[in-house]
Amino acid sequence: MTDTYITNAIWALNGAELDLRMGQNGESPLTLFVDDIPLTGVCEVAPAGQMPIPSGARVINAEGKLLLPALFDLHAKIEIAGCSKRESIYRNGQAAIQGGVWGMLVMPTPGFCFDNAYTLDSFADAVTQRSAATMIPAGCITEGMEGSQQTPYNTLAARGVSILCDAEHVTDNLLMLHRAMKYAAELGLTFAIRGDVPALTRNTYMHPGSTSYKLGLHGTPACAEEIGLETIIRLAADTGAKLHVQTVSTAAGVNIIRRAKESGMKGLTAEVALHHLLYTHEDVADYDTTFKTVPPLREQTDCDALLQGVKDGTIDCIVTDHTPCIPFAKKQDFVSAPQGMVALDTFLQAIYTQLVKPGKLTWKDVVRACCTNPARIANPYDQEEDTPVVAPLLLFDPNTEFTVTEAMMNCGTTNTPLLGRTLYGGITLPLC
Amino acid sequence: MPTINKAEIEQALDAWVNHLLQHTVPQATGKLAIVGLITHGDVLARRLVHKLAAAGYEAEYGAIDITLYRDDLSLRGIRPALSSSYLPFSPDDMTLVLVDDVCNTGRTARAAMEVIFEYGRPSRVELQCLVDRGERQLPIQPNYAAFTLTAPQNTRVQLRLTDIDGEENITY
Amino acid sequence: MNPRKDLITIDSLSDEDIRTILDSTSAMKEIFTKSVKKVPALKGKSVLTLFYEPSTRTRSSFEVAAHRLSADVTTFTVSTSSVVKGESVHDTIDTLMSMKMDYIIVRHKNSGIPAVIARHCKASVINAGDGAHAHPSQAFLDAFTIREKYGDVAGKRVVIIGDILHSRVARSTSTILRRLGADVAYMGPGPLVPQEQHTGIPRFTDWEQVFRWKPDVIYLLRVQNERMDTPFFPRGDYHQAFGVTEERLRRIDDLNLSIMHPGPVNRGVEICDAAMDYRNCLINNQVENGIAARMSILYHLTPQTQNND
Numbered sequence: 001m002t003d004t005y006i007t008n009a010i011w012a013l014n015g016a017e018l019d020l021r022m023g024q025n026g027e028s029p030l031t032l033f034v035d036d037i038p039l040t041g042v043c044e045v046a047p048a049g050q051m052p053i054p055s056g057a058r059v060i061n062a063e064g065k066l067l068l069p070a071l072f073d074l075h076a077k078i079e080i081a082g083c084s085k086r087e088s089i090y091r092n093g094q095a096a097i098q099g100g101v102w103g104m105l106v107m108p109t110p111g112f113c114f115d116n117a118y119t120l121d122s123f124a125d126a127v128t129q130r131s132a133a134t135m136i137p138a139g140c141i142t143e144g145m146e147g148s149q150q151t152p153y154n155t156l157a158a159r160g161v162s163i164l165c166d167a168e169h170v171t172d173n174l175l176m177l178h179r180a181m182k183y184a185a186e187l188g189l190t191f192a193i194r195g196d197v198p199a200l201t202r203n204t205y206m207h208p209g210s211t212s213y214k215l216g217l218h219g220t221p222a223c224a225e226e227i228g229l230e231t232i233i234r235l236a237a238d239t240g241a242k243l244h245v246q247t248v249s250t251a252a253g254v255n256i257i258r259r260a261k262e263s264g265m266k267g268l269t270a271e272v273a274l275h276h277l278l279y280t281h282e283d284v285a286d287y288d289t290t291f292k293t294v295p296p297l298r299e300q301t302d303c304d305a306l307l308q309g310v311k312d313g314t315i316d317c318i319v320t321d322h323t324p325c326i327p328f329a330k331k332q333d334f335v336s337a338p339q340g341m342v343a344l345d346t347f348l349q350a351i352y353t354q355l356v357k358p359g360k361l362t363w364k365d366v367v368r369a370c371c372t373n374p375a376r377i378a379n380p381y382d383q384e385e386d387t388p389v390v391a392p393l394l395l396f397d398p399n400t401e402f403t404v405t406e407a408m409m410n411c412g413t414t415n416t417p418l419l420g421r422t423l424y425g426g427i428t429l430p431l432c
Numbered sequence: 433m434p435t436i437n438k439a440e441i442e443q444a445l446d447a448w449v450n451h452l453l454q455h456t457v458p459q460a461t462g463k464l465a466i467v468g469l470i471t472h473g474d475v476l477a478r479r480l481v482h483k484l485a486a487a488g489y490e491a492e493y494g495a496i497d498i499t500l501y502r503d504d505l506s507l508r509g510i511r512p513a514l515s516s517s518y519l520p521f522s523p524d525d526m527t528l529v530l531v532d533d534v535c536n537t538g539r540t541a542r543a544a545m546e547v548i549f550e551y552g553r554p555s556r557v558e559l560q561c562l563v564d565r566g567e568r569q570l571p572i573q574p575n576y577a578a579f580t581l582t583a584p585q586n587t588r589v590q591l592r593l594t595d596i597d598g599e600e601n602i603t604y
Numbered sequence: 605m606n607p608r609k610d611l612i613t614i615d616s617l618s619d620e621d622i623r624t625i626l627d628s629t630s631a632m633k634e635i636f637t638k639s640v641k642k643v644p645a646l647k648g649k650s651v652l653t654l655f656y657e658p659s660t661r662t663r664s665s666f667e668v669a670a671h672r673l674s675a676d677v678t679t680f681t682v683s684t685s686s687v688v689k690g691e692s693v694h695d696t697i698d699t700l701m702s703m704k705m706d707y708i709i710v711r712h713k714n715s716g717i718p719a720v721i722a723r724h725c726k727a728s729v730i731n732a733g734d735g736a737h738a739h740p741s742q743a744f745l746d747a748f749t750i751r752e753k754y755g756d757v758a759g760k761r762v763v764i765i766g767d768i769l770h771s772r773v774a775r776s777t778s779t780i781l782r783r784l785g786a787d788v789a790y791m792g793p794g795p796l797v798p799q800e801q802h803t804g805i806p807r808f809t810d811w812e813q814v815f816r817w818k819p820d821v822i823y824l825l826r827v828q829n830e831r832m833d834t835p836f837f838p839r840g841d842y843h844q845a846f847g848v849t850e851e852r853l854r855r856i857d858d859l860n861l862s863i864m865h866p867g868p869v870n871r872g873v874e875i876c877d878a879a880m881d882y883r884n885c886l887i888n889n890q891v892e893n894g895i896a897a898r899m900s901i902l903y904h905l906t907p908q909t910q911n912n913d
Contacts, residue, residue, distance in 0.1 A: 214615075333715075335714040500635075501643060505645055505646075511906070514627070516630050516631045522639075
C-alpha cells in the first residue's frame with residue numbers, strides 16, 4: 001500500500017497529545033505521514049515543509065482544513081422500526097461517519113436488548129461485518145430493561161461491556177438499583193442513568209410553561225430530574241459504583257452535578273444532548289413532534305446553564321441522543337408520537353455551525369466534550385489485540401456549505417429539525 | 433355608463449306605489465305584506481310601506497335573507513355573510529309582495545319563495561322589482577318592474593341606495 | 605371571511621373571521637323562530653361526528669346544528685376495542701377519507717389530534733374538544749351569549765373559575781373573549797390554575813379577590829374528577845372554597861352578575877341548586893346559542909371535497 005502524506009493541515013488545538021509531540025502551539029500548517037491503518041495511525045508529524053515526502057507517495061493537500069480527532073458519541077440508539085438489525089447497524093454506521101463520529105455507545109432498545117451473551121455476540125459480529133463506525137453496546141441494567149431482575153454483569157463484562165444502562169427507562173425500585181450498583185462496582189462497571197422520578201413524569205409530554213399551557217399538554221416538572229439526580233448520585237456514592245449521568249436538561253441539574261464533583265465524588269461524569277443546548281420548549285410551537293424529546297426541551301436559561309456546564313467541565317460530554325423515528329410515527333399527534341431526534345448524520349457540522357461558529361464553544365471545548373471525554377468514559381478496547389482503540393483523525397473544512405436534505409440522512413429517518421437548514425463543514429473521515 | 437338618477441328612482445317608486453294601490457291591493461286576499469330581499473330589496477320595501485301609509489294604506493313590512501337558500505353556496509369558496517330575516521307575522525293566508533332590487537336570473541326569487549313557505553302558507557305571492565334586466569334562467573317573471581332594461585350580456589346592473597351606499601342611482 | 609377549511613383553535617382565526625362567525629350566529633338563531641327550523645344551506649353535504657370521548661351535549665348540539673342546515677349526519681362510533689387494540693388515528697383517517705365526508709367533527713382525549721386529522725384529509729375538520737387544548741365552538745357560543753346579554757363583549761370582565769389546568773374550555777373561551785376586548789381572570793384551587801407568566805391572565809385563588817376584581821360574568825367550569833388519576837386537591841373542600849354557595853349567590857345577585865357554565869353541571873359542587881334558577885343564570889341560553897354558533901361554524905367552513913381535483 002502506498003504511503004500517504006497530509007500537507008498544510010491546521011492543527012488548531014492546544015494541549016492534545018499530537019501537539020505535545022510537536023513541542024509547539026498549534027495554528028501552523030503541518031505535514032503528517034499516515035500509515036496503512038487508515039482509521040487509526042498517525043505516525044509522524046512535522047511543521048510544513050520540514051518532512052521530506054518521497055516521490056510516488058499519496059499526498060492530500062489539506063490547505064484551509066482543520067485536523068481534529070474524530071468524535072465519539074456516548075448516547076445513540078440505532079434501532080429503526082421495520083428495518084432489520086443488520087440494516088440498522090449499516091445505516092447508522094454510515095450516518096456516524098458522515099457526521100464525523102468514529103464510534104458510539106449503543107443504547108439498548110427492544111430490538112437490541114443487550115441483557116445476554118447471545119445478543120452481544122451477534123451484535124459484535126454484525127457490527128464487524130456491516131458498520132463503518134465502531135459500535136460499543138451498553139449492557140442492560142435489568143433483564144428486558146424492566147427494572148426488576150439484574151442482568152448477568154460478569155457475563156456482559158467478559159464480552160467487553162463497561163457501561164450499563166436501561167436506556168430511557170428509569171426504575172423506581174431503588175433497592176434493586178442499590179444492590180445492582182454494589183455488585184457491579186466490584187466489576188468496575190459504570191452506570192449510565194438519567195435523573196428522573198417516573199411517578200412525577202408519567203403522562204407528561206413537554207416542559208411546563210407558556211407553550212404547554214397553550215397546547216394543553218401536561219408538563220414534565222424540572223424537580224423530577226433534580227430529585228432523580230440526587231438519588232442516583234447518593235446511591236452511586238454509597239455503593240462506590242461509577243455513575244455517568246445521561247442527558248441533563250435543567251440548570252438545577254447542572255448545579256447538582258457541579259456540587260457533587262466539587263465535593264470530591266469520584267467516578268461521576270455527565271452528558272448533555274446537543275438538542276438541549278440548542279432548542280427550547282418554544283420550538284414545539286404548534287405540536288411539532290420533531291421537538292418531542294425525553295427529557296423535554298426547556299427554557300433558554302437552561303440551555304445557557306448547560307452550555308456553561310460544558311465549558312467549565314461540569315458536563316463532560318455532548319452526545320447526540322440519536323433516536324431514529326420513522327416518519328409515520330412522528331406524524332401522529334404529539335401525545336402518541338415517539339420522542340427523540342436523529343443527530344449522527346450532521347453531528348460535527350451542527351456543532352460547528354450552531355456552537356463553534358457563533359463563538360459559544362471553542363474547538364478545544366468540542367474536542368474535550370465530543371472526543372476525549374466520551375472515549376475515556378466508554379473506554380473502547382480491542383479484545384483481540386488486547387489494546388485500547390485510539391481515535392482516528394479527520395479533516396474538517398469549515399468553508400464547505402450545504403443544505404440538509406432528506407436524501408442526506410443515511411440513518412434512514414428524517415426526524416431532525418435541520419432539514420432544509422444550511423450547515424457548514426466538510427468532513428474527511430477516514431483520512432485515506 | 434348609462435345611469436338612472438335619484439330623482440328618476442323616486443319617480444319610479446311613486447309609480448310603483450300607484451301600481452300597488454290600483455292593482456295589487458284590490459286583488460289581495462287577506463292582509464298585505466311588503467317583504468324585501470336583503471340587501472337593497474328590504475330598503476325599497478320599507479320605503480314602499482311608508483309611501484303606502486302616506487296614501488292611507490297600512491301594509492306589513494318584512495325582510496328576508498335568502499343567502500342560506502342560494503343554489504350556488506357549495507360552488508363558492510367564500511360563504512357570503514348572513515343577515516337576520518325579519519318577519520314579525522305569520523304569512524298564513526296573507527298576500528305577500530316580494531321586493532327585489534334587480535331581477536335577473538330568477539334564482540333569487542326562487543330562493544325567496546322557498547324561504548317564505550318555511551314561515552307559513554301565504555294565500556298569494558307576487559314578485560315586484562325595481563329593475564328587470566332580463567336574462568332569466570328560470571320560469572319566473574316579476575308581476576311588476578319599475579324599469580325594464582336591455583343591458584348587454586354580462587354587464588352588472590347595480591342599484592345604490594342612500595341608506596346603504598351613501599349615494600342613490602342605478603348603473604349598468 | 606377568507607375561505608377556511610378547518611376550525612381547530614381560536615388562535616388560528618383572524619379578528620374578521622371571529623366577527624363574521626359571531627354575526628352569522630344571530631342570523632342562524634333567527635331560523636329557530638320559523639315554523640320550519642331548517643335551511644337548505646348544506647343540503648347534500650355529509651357531516652360525521654367522531655367522538656373518542658363520551659359526550660352527549662356537544663355531540664347532539666353539533667348534530668342538531670347540522671340537521672338544521674339540511675346536512676346528512678353520520679355518527680361514527682369509535683369502539684373502545686379498536687382504540688384498545690391501538691388502531692392509530694391514521695388508520696381511522698383512511699377509513700374516513702373513503703367515506704367521502706365533507707365535515708368531520710372530532711373530539712379526542714389527546715391534545716392535537718384534530719390538527720393531525722385536518723392535515724391529512726380534505727374534509728373540514730371541526731375540533732369539538734381535544735385534551736386540555738381547545739374547544740372553539742364552545743368559545744363562540746360563550747362569546748355570543750355574553751354579546752347577546754350585554755350588547756358587546758368588549759370591556760366586560762369575565763372570571764373563569766375551576767380546574768383551569770385541565771380545561772380546554774378555559775383556554776378557548778378566554779382567548780376569544782380577550783380577542784373581543786374583554787378582560788379575563790382565572791380562579792381556582794392553586795394547583796389547577798396555571799401561573800400568570802405562562803398565560804398572561806390574572807390568577808386568583810379565592811372569591812374575595814374575585815369580587816374585588818369586579819367581574820361582570822362568573823364563568824364556572826366543571827370539576828372533572830374523571831380526568832384526575834391522582835387527586836389535585838382535597839375533594840371535600842371544593843364547594844365551600846370555590847363553588848357558588850347560597851351566600852355567594854346573594855352577593856352575585858346584589859352585584860347583578862351573570863353566571864355561565866359549559867355543562868354538565870355538578871350541583872352542590874361548582875354551583876348550589878338555587879343558582880340554577882337565578883335570574884342572570886345564562887346556562888340555558890348557552891345551550892340554545894350552542895346550536896346557532898355551531899351552525900354558523902359549519903356554514904363558514906369550506907371543505908376541500910367540493911373541488912374535483
